[in-house]
Amino acid sequence: MEDKVISKADFSSMVDRLIQEGEYDSIEGVKTKDGKYFFGSLTNSGELCLDYDVTLLPPKKYFLPQRETVITFRQGERPAPEPVAEASSVVLIGVHPYDLKAMELCEAVYSAPPADPNLMIRKSKTVVIGVDCLNPNPQSFSASMGFATTESGYDLMLTDIGDSYVVSVGTDRGADLLARYGRAADATATNLARRDEVREMSLGRYEKSLSMPADEIPAILNETWDSRVFAEKSEVCLSCGSCVMVCPTCVCFDVEDTVALSLDSGERYRKWDSCMLTDFAKVATGENFREDRESRFRHRMHRKGKYLLERYDKPGCVGCGRCGLACLVDIALPADTYNLLKEAS
Numbered sequence: 001m002e003d004k005v006i007s008k009a010d011f012s013s014m015v016d017r018l019i020q021e022g023e024y025d026s027i028e029g030v031k032t033k034d035g036k037y038f039f040g041s042l043t044n045s046g047e048l049c050l051d052y053d054v055t056l057l058p059p060k061k062y063f064l065p066q067r068e069t070v071i072t073f074r075q076g077e078r079p080a081p082e083p084v085a086e087a088s089s090v091v092l093i094g095v096h097p098y099d100l101k102a103m104e105l106c107e108a109v110y111s112a113p114p115a116d117p118n119l120m121i122r123k124s125k126t127v128v129i130g131v132d133c134l135n136p137n138p139q140s141f142s143a144s145m146g147f148a149t150t151e152s153g154y155d156l157m158l159t160d161i162g163d164s165y166v167v168s169v170g171t172d173r174g175a176d177l178l179a180r181y182g183r184a185a186d187a188t189a190t191n192l193a194r195r196d197e198v199r200e201m202s203l204g205r206y207e208k209s210l211s212m213p214a215d216e217i218p219a220i221l222n223e224t225w226d227s228r229v230f231a232e233k234s235e236v237c238l239s240c241g242s243c244v245m246v247c248p249t250c251v252c253f254d255v256e257d258t259v260a261l262s263l264d265s266g267e268r269y270r271k272w273d274s275c276m277l278t279d280f281a282k283v284a285t286g287e288n289f290r291e292d293r294e295s296r297f298r299h300r301m302h303r304k305g306k307y308l309l310e311r312y313d314k315p316g317c318v319g320c321g322r323c324g325l326a327c328l329v330d331i332a333l334p335a336d337t338y339n340l341l342k343e344a345s
């Protein structure tokens with residue numbers, strides 16, 4: 001696909017036009033409050049922050065909401081369950097490369113037969129505009145995972161080169177949006193050289209890294225199942241689940257039914273769940289397959305570094321650093337554990 005360039009002023013005008021013309025149900029982007037960043041609805045381009053380090057929650061929430069109804073039903077002789085798979089059209093602006101890679105994993109998980117219609121319809125109705133992460137957060141190690149940049153997962157990808165953005169066009173849908181709403185020109189060799197330069201400079205800003213190539217992680221995990229590292233790290237775990245709730249690659253959910261007070265109808269909904277919570281692996285007989293903190297901690301590290309990779313050929317951790325930022329006792333970041341396991345192996 002081609003590379004374009006658009007001035008920052010023209011990009012702001014493009015966002016304002018998208019908001020005003022109402023072709024899409026909502027225009028969502030990265031906003032800021034009290035020094036933190038989050039994805040939310042934009043009412044004007046001035047609210048958009050594209051030089052952020054990381055958002056509190058990943059943009060996964062647009063495709064896999066924290067809680068969603070999947071079936072409605074009537075009570076009685078003919079319950080008539082009705083599947084619910086609805087989505088509004090969205091333009092999502094400012095997604096970092098590691099979150100795009102995380103969404104590719106989520107899509108791989110949810111498109112495995114039988115494909116999940118809820119995620120699929122949301123994906124099909126969302127235009128994604130990415131932006132390169134030039135100021136990584138202090139816990140990010142996405143460069144070590146190979147996700148400081150990405151060549152896939154977006155319709156348009158922006159790189160801040162000063163007064164302008166280089167815009168990589170990823171899909172026909174992105175090209176169409178840019179042609180109809182933006183005033184972009186073909187990128188010059190100078191623009192592209194500047195893009196390479198700012199990307200290169202950003203690599204020097206990562207404070208966290210793996211001490212081994214990322215593709216060695218599964219082998220290290222295979223050799224260290226009984227390592228004391230898991231017991232020592234998990235000793236202070238609060239079992240709060242925060243590391244999972246903020247993670248862009250965590251895909252597990254719980255399902256519950258609820259019935260209206262009138263008792264004539266109800267809904268089945270799913271909500272995010274966390275393998276770091278005490279009852280996650282508890283089954284009907286009362287047995288809990290991961291009753292202690294150590295086994296839950298070990299499971300999460302294997303899930304992130306090995307299980308998802310083996311099943312879907314995509315890493316279960318993209319190195320975004322959110323878990324490291326969220327963990328009150330500073331034990332959640334996979335890179336820290338993998339480095340200790342490497343040392344011990």
Ligand code: SF4
Nearest residue numbers: 247317318320321323
């Ligand atoms: S495990 Fe942590 S660093 Fe890895 S993707 Fe999840 S939140 Fe980000």
Ligand code: SF4
Nearest residue numbers: 237238240241243327
């Ligand atoms: S590792 Fe940290 S964030 Fe995760 S459950 Fe334990 S204390 Fe909570």
